[in-house]
Each structure stands twice: as structure tokens, then as C-alpha cells.
Amino acid sequence: MESFIELGQYILQNLINALQRGSFYAVISIGYSMVYGVLMLFNFAHGDIFMVGTYIGFGIATLFLALFAGFLPGPLIFLATVIITMFLASWVGVFVEVAGYRPLRSAPRASAAITGLMIGIIFETGILILLGAKRLSFPPLMESIAYNIGGIYFTNVKVMIIVISLLLMIAVHTFIQKTKWGMAMRAMSYDFLAVPLMGVSINIIAPLTFAVGAGLAAVAGILYGQAYPILDPYMGVIVGWKAFVAAILGGRGSIKGAALAGYLIGFIEIFVATIFPSTLRDLIAYSIILLILTFRPRGFFGMEHSTKLRL
Amino acid sequence: METARKFINMFSTVPVLGWMLGFFTAVLIEYYWGYDYISYYLGLPKIPVLFGTLVMLKNPMMIPGVVGYDLIVYVIPILLIAKLSTFFTNPIAVILEKTPLWVSSIVHLILFYGVLHLWAGINDYRVLVVKLTLISIILTISINVINGYQGEFSCSHPGFMAIGAYVSSIITLYFFVSDKTFGAAVLSPVLGPWLFPFALLAGGLAAALGSLLVAIPSFRTRGDYLAIISLAFMFIVKSAIENLNVIGGARGMGGQPDYAPLPIIFIWTMLCIWVVHNFVTSIMGKALNAVRDDEAASESMTVKTRKTKMTAFMFGAFWAGIAGGLFAHVLTYINPGMFSINRLAEILAMVYFGGLNSIVGSIVGAVTINILGEALRPLELFKWIIIPLILIFVMIFRPYGLISFKEINAKRLLRSRHKKEQGA
Numbered sequence: 231m232e233s234f235i236e237l238g239q240y241i242l243q244n245l246i247n248a249l250q251r252g253s254f255y256a257v258i259s260i261g262y263s264m265v266y267g268v269l270m271l272f273n274f275a276h277g278d279i280f281m282v283g284t285y286i287g288f289g290i291a292t293l294f295l296a297l298f299a300g301f302l303p304g305p306l307i308f309l310a311t312v313i314i315t316m317f318l319a320s321w322v323g324v325f326v327e328v329a330g331y332r333p334l335r336s337a338p339r340a341s342a343a344i345t346g347l348m349i350g351i352i353f354e355t356g357i358l359i360l361l362g363a364k365r366l367s368f369p370p371l372m373e374s375i376a377y378n379i380g381g382i383y384f385t386n387v388k389v390m391i392i393v394i395s396l397l398l399m400i401a402v403h404t405f406i407q408k409t410k411w412g413m414a415m416r417a418m419s420y421d422f423l424a425v426p427l428m429g430v431s432i433n434i435i436a437p438l439t440f441a442v443g444a445g446l447a448a449v450a451g452i453l454y455g456q457a458y459p460i461l462d463p464y465m466g467v468i469v470g471w472k473a474f475v476a477a478i479l480g481g482r483g484s485i486k487g488a489a490l491a492g493y494l495i496g497f498i499e500i501f502v503a504t505i506f507p508s509t510l511r512d513l514i515a516y517s518i519i520l521l522i523l524t525f526r527p528r529g530f531f532g533m534e535h536s537t538k539l540r541l
Numbered sequence: 542m543e544t545a546r547k548f549i550n551m552f553s554t555v556p557v558l559g560w561m562l563g564f565f566t567a568v569l570i571e572y573y574w575g576y577d578y579i580s581y582y583l584g585l586p587k588i589p590v591l592f593g594t595l596v597m598l599k600n601p602m603m604i605p606g607v608v609g610y611d612l613i614v615y616v617i618p619i620l621l622i623a624k625l626s627t628f629f630t631n632p633i634a635v636i637l638e639k640t641p642l643w644v645s646s647i648v649h650l651i652l653f654y655g656v657l658h659l660w661a662g663i664n665d666y667r668v669l670v671v672k673l674t675l676i677s678i679i680l681t682i683s684i685n686v687i688n689g690y691q692g693e694f695s696c697s698h699p700g701f702m703a704i705g706a707y708v709s710s711i712i713t714l715y716f717f718v719s720d721k722t723f724g725a726a727v728l729s730p731v732l733g734p735w736l737f738p739f740a741l742l743a744g745g746l747a748a749a750l751g752s753l754l755v756a757i758p759s760f761r762t763r764g765d766y767l768a769i770i771s772l773a774f775m776f777i778v779k780s781a782i783e784n785l786n787v788i789g790g791a792r793g794m795g796g797q798p799d800y801a802p803l804p805i806i807f808i809w810t811m812l813c814i815w816v817v818h819n820f821v822t823s824i825m826g827k828a829l830n831a832v833r834d835d836e837a838a839s840e841s842m843t844v845k846t847r848k849t850k851m852t853a854f855m856f857g858a859f860w861a862g863i864a865g866g867l868f869a870h871v872l873t874y875i876n877p878g879m880f881s882i883n884r885l886a887e888i889l890a891m892v893y894f895g896g897l898n899s900i901v902g903s904i905v906g907a908v909t910i911n912i913l914g915e916a917l918r919p920l921e922l923f924k925w926i927i928i929p930l931i932l933i934f935v936m937i938f939r940p941y942g943l944i945s946f947k948e949i950n951a952k953r954l955l956r957s958r959h960k961k962e963q964g965a
Binding site: 351467507523 | 886
């Protein structure tokens with residue numbers, strides 16, 4: 231009986247860790263998935279947009295904490311940081327679209343993938359040149375309080391990360407399902423050749439999609455900074471590729487699928503690491519993904535391609 | 542503009558043989574007088590390695606000296622000799638033209654190798670650069686079979702390369718070297734260089750078998766989903782090697798015998814170009830293009846799409862495995878981290894820069910990216926801004942790469958260039 235409870239506690243404890251890890255993947259993979267839905271191209275710079283977003287968040291947070299830490303309440307500073315970072319990072323997304331993807335809209339898809347990758351490398355190197363190789367540490371935006379309920383330990387930061395991620399996903403879902411802009415995006419992902427003829431400009435919808443994705447990635451970056459405070463110019467590569475895989479697993483352009491797959495990858499990572507030696511984590515995670523894609527080649531919620539792939 | 546065109550026209554009568562002779566003279570000048578006289582009087586510390594780009598970027602004061610050196614050693618002798626020697630290189634080219642194409646090609650290749658060997662022999666750094674460039678050419682051509690001719694977006698090439706590198710290293714270490722991991726050498730080390738090709742072939746075959754893991758899912762899916770499958774394959778190979786402590790795990794594996802001198806790598810590269818060229822111009826190669834352009838239509842035209850895809854993957858992976866084996870024996874040390882995302886970005890950059898569906902393009906891409914990477918080394922971090930920018934511009938202005946959808950025509954390349962033929 232005793233050991234049974236311990237096992238339950240153990241599983242619940244890891245469940246919370248997995249939810250936190252999965253939240254990052256889910257929020258970032260939505261950015262990939264949205265761009266893929268609209269343009270049928272992957273924004274390979276997205277992982278690095280996440281990284282740049284984290285650095286912007288770091289700058290804003292440090293600035294605000296230095297200016298207003300005494301007389302403004304903590305949550306207000308947090309909110310202001312999130313909003314301003316989102317705004318700035320979405321311009322990074324727009325930049326990537328205009329510089330790297332717009333000139334290549336009619337080119338083969340692989341070429342756009344290459345430009346995306348290269349813009350990512352430029353971001354990484356640019357940050358490295360600007361800030362040097364020293365490791366920066368993200369300032370904590372709220373005091374961490376540890377709770378212990380029934381033997382399960384968690385902090386308010388973890389809860390905040392999970393809740394904010396869920397709220398963000400609901401917000402994006404509502405935006406896409408209920409607003410006119412969202413409708414335009416969905417129409418574009420249904421047929422990006424006919425919809426521009428109906429008076430919806432792809433030159434507005436595409437940057438908007440990139441901007442929304444980049445904003446989400448920036449918030450994910452701030453939350454990531456709260457959980458793992460060490461900043462590194464190459465952090466976007468590791469997290470970004472996993473989120474990219476999640477976006478594919480979820481199915482083309484499916485927000486629901488991307489979020490679900492993001493959580494799934496988080497769960498696989500955490501639970502594999504608890505059961506097997508942690509060096510096997512990537513091996514098992516990617517083997518599971520390979521199996522899923524072999525038997526469900528279109529991902530969880532992917533629809534048949536409406537237009538022929540331009541490869 | 543007009544004068545430039547006239548100047549270029551002056552050299553239209555020079556056959557390939559003439560250029561080689563010019564380059565040979567330049568190399569001889571560098572070999573005999575390069576250090577003692579030319580670089581000494583120009584104030585250069587030693588013979589500039591890669592046409593002086595390294596020295597130039599480190600110390601801008603050296604620019605006049607380097608430009609002078611390049612002019613004296615390379616530009617002027619090459620142009621002069623190439624132009625002046627047409628009176629006897631053209632007749633020789635005519636004689637070679639009358640022999641079968643393979644004879645003429647082999648003669649040209651041997652001459653080219655001789656010049657390359659002399660040029661690289663000036664110092665060890667050049668040898669290493671040339672070796673790695675040749676290996677990159679094999680890699681780029683092999684990924685072009687899958688990504689260019691067959692039209693999939695495969696990201697698994699570093700994985701294939703890793704399989705080849707590890708399998709061939711294990712074989713050479715087990716049979717020909719006495720070391721801690723595998724014990725005493727089973728065969729006499731004297732046999733090593735002679736049996737090395739078999740180790741390479743075994744590595745290539747292992748990579749080809751591994752590629753089935755990517756090829757079989759490609760029956761049902763293609764495009765982005767296949768890209769992910771191949772990416773997953775790459776990560777699986779990498780972390781599988783990291784977890785195999787028998788072969789060194791994440792620490793890597795060292796002590797491979799140096800069985801890959803320049804001539805061996807050159808022969809393998811030329812073999813690769815020849816075999817791949819014959820493959821892609823064969824009926825099978827045309828089937829690859831058919832499957833790329835329209836899978837359903839080619840299926841209805843009796844192309845066996847599954848067999849075609851499998852062949853393309855196995856063939857590409859085989860050569861990637863060979864390249865991996867050579868790579869391991871050049872560096873005499875490998876670790877799983879070498880075969881990861883960075884390598885993938887490099888391979889993709891080379892193939893998409895050079896051009897899809899073209900062997901010449903692959904060669905151009907591999908050589909440019911490699912030499913550029915080495916030449917810009919003194920810029921350190923800024924190198925990783927300049928090279929991506931160049932690639933972005935190439936992608937924007939030439940979306941299929943610099944030289945795409947073009948094949949080598951050896952006969953046309955090696956022909957003699959008399960004035961009369963120009964007019965005709």
C-alpha cells in the first residue's frame with residue numbers, strides 16, 4: 231500500500247514536470263504549424279526567433295526591474311514585459327517573412343527551407359557577436375514559492391507556466407476560429423492560390439501569421455527563462471527542432487494537433503528519462519516519432535493535401 | 542565591357558590541356574621560387590596558403606603583397622602559358638579526341654591529379670583542405686541523388702555518413718591495428734591499405750541498409766513528413782552511437798590508421814562522379830526524375846515507384862557511407878557530435894548552393910562552400926554571417942542553385958579548340 235502511494239506520487243510529480251516541458255514545445259510548435267498551414271512552408275528560423283524573443287524578454291525584464299522594481303507590483307512588471315516582448319518579437323517574425331520567405335514564395339520549397347535555416351544561423355551568430363559568449367541569466371520575474379501537496383512538490387512558477395501556456399493556446403485558437411483575420415488564415419491554408427483572388431492579400435496574412443507565431447515563441451521564451459534561467463544563443467536549436475517535430479506530428483496546420491504533439495513530446499522526454507538512463511532520451515523519443523509517422527504519415531489531425539506539393 | 546569581352550575571347554581557343562599546363566607552370570614557379578624569392582621580396586612571411594586570403598584578412602597591410610603574389614605566381618603565368626601553348630596543346634587535344642573517350646578522360650585526370658598533388662604538396666594544410674573538399678564533393682553528389690534527382694527532402698545524410706564512418710573504422714581497427722578496444726590486429730597491418738577499399742565498401746553497404754529505414758516510409762509519404770522521418774533517423778543514429786560504449790560512445794573513436802592519402806581520395810571521388818553520372822543518365826536515373834515530377838503519372842507509365850525510391854536512397858546512402866569512411870580515416874578521429882545538425886546544415890548548403898539535379902553543380906557547391914569556409918576562417922564569427930547571406934542571395938536569385946539541371950559533357954569539355962571550329 232505504502233509503495234503504491236509512492237508510485238502514484240512519483241508519477242504525479244513527473245506529470246507536472248512533463249506538463250511544464252510540454253508547454254514550451256506546444257506553444258512554440260503552434261508557430262511552426264500556423265506558418266505551415268498558411269504558406270505550406272516551414273519557418274525554419276522559428277527556433278531562433280524563440281531564442282531572439284528570449285533575449286528581447288531578458289533585455290526588457292532587466293530594464294523594467296531596474297527602473298520600476300521598487301514601486302510597481304511584480305505581476306504588472308511581468309505583464310508589461312510579456313506584452314512589450316511579444317510586440318517586439320512579432321516584428322522579428324515579420325522581418326523573417328519579408329526578407330527570407332516573400333522573395334521565395336514561388337520558388338521550390340526546399341530553397342525557402344534553406345533561407346530559413348540561414349536566417350537562423352545569422353540570428354545565432356548576431357547574438358553571439360553582440361553579447362559575447364558570456365552566459366546571461368534571466369532575472370526571476372516573480373518570487374518562487376514551493377508547495378507540497380500530498381508529497382508532490384511544485385512551485386508557483388511551474389503552475390504559472392502551465393496556466394499561461396494553456397491560456398495562450400486558447401487565445402490563439404479563438405483568434406483563428408472566431409475573428410475575421412483567423413478566418414482569412416484558415417481560408418489561405420485551404421487554398422492559397424484561389425483565396426488571394428477573393429480579395430484577401432497573402433502579403434498581409436503571411437506576415438501576420440509569422441508575427442503571431444513569433445509573439446507566441448517570445449512568451450514561451452520568457453516562460454522558459456523563468457524555468458531555466460541560463461541564456462544561450464544556441465538554445466533555439468534544441469528546443470526548436472523538437473517543436474518542429476511536434477508541429478509535423480500534429481498534422482498540417484492543426485493548432486490542436488501541434489499543441490497535443492508538443493505535450494506528447496514533453497511526456498516522452500520526461501518519462502523516458504525517469505525510466506531509462508537519460509542518455510537514451512533522444513533515441514527513444516525519436517524512435518517513437520518514427521513509428522508514429524510510419525503508421526500515420528499525415529500526423530494526428532493532418533488533412534489530405536489540397537494542392538500538389540511544390541517540391 | 543567591350544575590352545573585357547575581347548580579352549575573354551582571346552582565351553576561347555585554349556583547350557583544357559592548355560589550362561592545365563598553365564596551372565602546372567604556376568605550381569612549378571611557386572614550388573621553386575615561391576618561398577625564396579617571390580614571397581620574400583613581397584614581404585610575406587611564407588607562401589600564402591589559400592591564395593593569400595588568410596593572411597589578407599588577418600593583416601590588411603599584406604593586401605598589396607598578396608595581390609602581387611597572386612598575379613606573379615598564378616594569374617600571369619596561367620594566362621600567358623595557356624595562350625602561348627595553344628600551338629601544341631591543340632594538336633595534342635586533337636590526337637586525344639581521336640582516342641576513345643575513356644582514354645582521353647583518364648589522361649586528363651592523371652595530368653590534373655599531378656598538378657593538384659604538386660599544388661597541395663606545398664604544405665600540410667593545403668593537403669587537408671583538398672582532402673576534405675574532395676570528400677565534400679562525394680557527399681554533395683550523393684545527397685543530390687536523393688534531394689535533387691529523386692526530389693525528396695532528406696535530412697538523414699549525416700546519419701548515413703556516421704554509419705559508414707563507424708563501420709569502416711571498426712573494420713580497420715579490428716583487423717589492422719592493435720589497440721585497447723579491439724585487441725591485437727587480426728591481419729598483418731601491411732595488408733591494411735590494400736584491403737581498405739573493402740572496409741569502405743562495407744561501410745557504404747551498411748549505410749545503404751540503414752537507408753531502408755527512411756526509404757520504406759517514403760512509399761507512403763513524401764515531402765515534409767519524410768523530412769521529419771529522415772531527421773528522426775539522423776538523431777536516432779547519433780544517439781544510438783552515443784549509447785554504444787563499445788565503440789567509444791559520446792567520447793568518440795580514435796586511432797584509425799591513415800589509409801586515406803590524397804591519391805586514394807581523388808580516385809574515390811572520380812569513381813563517384815563517374816558512377817553517379819552513369820547512374821543518373823541511365824533509364825533508372827530517368828525514372829528518378831519521373832517519380833520526382835509526377836509520381837502517379839510515372840506509376841501509370843510502368844515505372845516501379847517503390848523500387849525507384851529504394852534505389853535512390855540506397856545509392857545515395859552508399860556513397861555517403863563511403864564519404865564517411867574516408868572522412869574517418871582522414872581525421873583519424875570521429876565522434877557522434879560530428880554527424881549532427883551542423884553537418885546537415887553544411888551538406889544542405891553545399892547541395893542547394895551548387896544546384897539541384899546536376900553533378901557539375903554539386904562539385905561547384907562543395908568546392909565553393911569548403912574553400913569559402915576555409916578562406917574566411919580569420920573572420921571567426923563573421924564568417925557565419927557572410928556565408929549564410931551569400932546562400933540567401935543565391936536562393937533568392939537562383940532558387941534551384943547556381944548550376945542546376947545541367948550535366949557534364951566530357952567530350953565537349955575535352956575537345957580541341959581551333960579557331961576554325963569556333964567559326965563553324
